[in-house]
Amino acid sequence: MSTQQMSQQEMERLIAQYDKESAVRQLSGPMKWITFVLLVLFSVYQLVSTLFLTLPPQIHRPIHLAFGLGLVYLLYAGRSKGQADGKVGIVNIILSIVAVLVSLYWVFDYDGLVLRTGNYTTFDLVIGGAAILLVLEAARRVVGLPITIIAAFFLLYTYFGPYMPGFLEHRGNDVSRIIGHSFYTLEGILGTPLGVSSTFIFLFILFGAFLEKTGVGEYFNDLALVIAGRRIGGPAKVAVFSSALQGTISGSSVANVVTSGAFTIPMMKRLGYRSEFAAAVEASSSTGGQIMPPIMGAAAFLMAEFINVPYMEIAKSAALPAILFFTGIWIMTHFEAKRLGLRGLTPEELPNKKEVLKKLYLLLPILVIIVVLMMGVSAERSAIIGIASTIVVSAFRKETRLSLADILEAFASGARTALGVVAATACAGIIVGMVTLTGIGLKLANGLIDLAGGILLLTLFFTMIASLILGMGTPTTANYIITSTIAAPALIQMGVPDIAAHMFTFYFGIIADITPPVALAAFAAAGIAKSKPIQTGVESTRLSIAAFMAPYIFVLSPQLLLIDTTFWESVWVLITSTLGMIGVGAGLIGFWMSKLNPLERILAVAGGVLAVMPGLATDLSGFALLALVFGLSYFRGRKENQQIQIAS
Known part of the structure; x- marks a missing residue:
């Protein structure tokens, strides 16, 4: 079907502009192939370690961190000017090598570090201090300055505890204890967030990369057109349906917006929707992709680990709120189309229905994932089974069959996408480590309850505001880690079920992507629609009213999460x-x-x-x-x- 779609380079530029994790160097020459091989090896290591190795977390997580940090310094420039020149430079090569060696220090001296627990040498502390600095800089490059500032603040707070005012005061900790807790325990950089990144998250990102290689992303658009295109205001409903499906292979709201929005937004505008409304429909729907089971955003896997429940329980609980979210957007696009008297698409504007249905087999890997998860198979094994099924299913027809080159490119693409999660979870681990070391989490939770006067609705409101503010500068994964560490305990203290409390912070961390004044998904959509960014953000917020209401509903009525019902x-x-x-x-x-x-x-x-x-x-x-x-x-x-x- 002919549409005024953006070129691939325009799409990549727009994604890089609003999604810092996607702003990788476009390398050439030998360095391009070196990084490609390293990315492929990263994916291969993750698969081999899951299938055949039983490594202690103090070995597996540092190797995961070594791959992540080493590649970050090769693929992400320290300054925005350096991003476009495609050259790595000697300084970044040195930083990459140092990051790898520092991360692997645990592997080199595992027995010695275990024996020296709490009594580290000067060299140990130098290595640990370097690890903290390298993680902070990697997070700044990939994720952005705000999370680096937050982590640095918590480090300073941990040291200057005796000088803090009021209930924030604590006894303080010296530099050696801060470094030791941050790098030589499983409560800091190598803590649960990085642990989840090194298992569930990486493998599901890799699964998404393999799905993308089969052309399923474009197929989602065609399938959405066949299902919803002829209805009143068809292109808007296509955007809703397509973006919900795209969420299964994309963990980024911005990438989802640009991928499907380059196709749906011009269609909506041609049909008669206002630019701001067309952009808002796509931004809202794409953001909701992260809350859509069976494969949700990366933070959902962290939630399963934090609450200590199988991932399938999280996906099951998220099902009804996700349906409610997309139903809300669908309803509002329908009423807007009726108000404006807009038509659906004509048969000539739609793809051939028979040809689209012939490719329905491309969705089989997603069905396989659902089935194996419901059978009680672990999330890691389920992801690997999903990857294998994608390769098998792709062979059904010549045009979707994956060659060896395609498989290697999927390995590289998945690892590249995972770098942002590695940097975010390692940096967030510093924050979590300092929270546990100082006990500030419980103090802030109690302070939040006191501020709300013990009223649940007010506590929920303050938690929502905190999540939205954090979401302006941190990705969903880091946002969820911080708010679940500080705010979720307050809700749990007030009798809210664990899943409902964590899901509440998860939802608003995601919705921050379309909430002004910093609404990155809405701004990316505005770039495609040529609409006003802030007005698009306001429109997106209005369309996503279900996402603002649903968390309050499932806290007050946990039946919506299928809890005790x-x-x-x-x-x-x-x-x-x-x-x-x-x-x-x-x-x-x-x-x-x-x-x-x-x-x-x-x-x-x-x-x-x-x-x-x-x-x-x-x-x-x-x-x-x-x-x-x-x-x-x-x-x-x-x-x-x-x-x-x-x-x-």
Whole structure:
């Protein structure tokens, strides 16, 4: 199908502009092939270690860190000017080698370090200090300055504890203890976040890279067109459906926006949607890809480890809120199309249905992942089975068959994508280590509860604000690690189930990507649509109202997360929440069966919110208001249609 799609170089430039993790050097010559081989070896090591090796975490995690840091210094420039020249430079080569040697210090002297626990030599401390600095600089290059500043602040806080005001005061720690705790325990750089990066996250990123190699990303667009293209306002619904699918192979909101948005945004604009609205639909839908099971954002794997439950439990709990999120966006795009009188796409504008359905087999690896996870297979093994099934499934037809070169490129692509997670989790590990060393986590949790006066809704509100602010400068993974360490315990203290408390912080860490003033996914979409960035962010926030409401719903009514509930209770919660979202969507757009006046819009939103809130009384009150607004809108619409028919 012919569309005014962006060129590959334009897409890469836009992704690099708004997604720092994607801003890699475009190398040439020998260094290009050296880094390619190292990336492939990184992936091969991860597969071999999962399948055949049983290494202690003090060996496996440093090797993972060595690959990650070494490649970061080769592929990411220290300054933005150096990103474009494609040259590594001697300083970066030295930093890369030093980072590898420092990371592997655990491997070189494992027995000695275990024996010297808590009594480290001067050389040990020099190596540990260098590791901290190298991790901070790597995080600055890949993830951005904000997370580096936060980690540095926690290091300083740990040292200057006696001089802190009020409840923040603590006894303080000397430099040797800070370094020892940060690098020579499993509570700092080598802690749980990096541990999850070195197992679940890397393998699922690699699975996504293999899926992408089969052309499944483009196929998602074609499948979405066949399913939703002919409906009212078709391209917007295509964007919603396609982005939900793209989320299974992309862990980045910005990359998701550019990949599918280059295709859907021009279509929406041609059909008649405003630039800001078209960009917002894509930004909102793409951001929601990270909360869409079965393969969610990287932070979901961390959540499974933190809560100590199988990943499938996290995916199962996230299913209904994800459905609610995408339903909300779908509803609002529908009402906007009805309000503007927009049509669907014509058959000539759609791909051939038979040809699209012939490639339905490309989705089999995702189905395989779901089945093996439900069978109780570990997440690591499930990912490897998914990778193997992708290679097998790709062989069904010549145009999708993966050659040896394709497999090697998938290895390299997956490892390259994982570098941002390695840097983020290692740096976040420093923060977590300092939190555990000082005990500040419990103090901040208690302080949050005191600030909210012990009121759950206020505590939730403050947690939301903290997650959104952190999300302005840190990726979802690091954002979740920080907020789950500090804010989630406060919610758990107030009786919120563990999964609900952690899912709450996870959701708002993701939604930060479309929340002004720093809404990177919305800004990337605005770059494609040529719309106003801040206005696009505001529009994205409006469209994502379900994502702002769902976390409050599942904290107050854990049935939405399938916690301690029956099937029918969950169905009831989903039905009432969906009806509520219809009312909220109609009120915000200003259209239902006909145009709504201001009072009807207020009543529709109020009725929707009441229907969404748990409780029989609120449900019935919400239904009554929604029925009233629907009736008024319906009969007005019929009257207007009759008048049009008479006039014609």
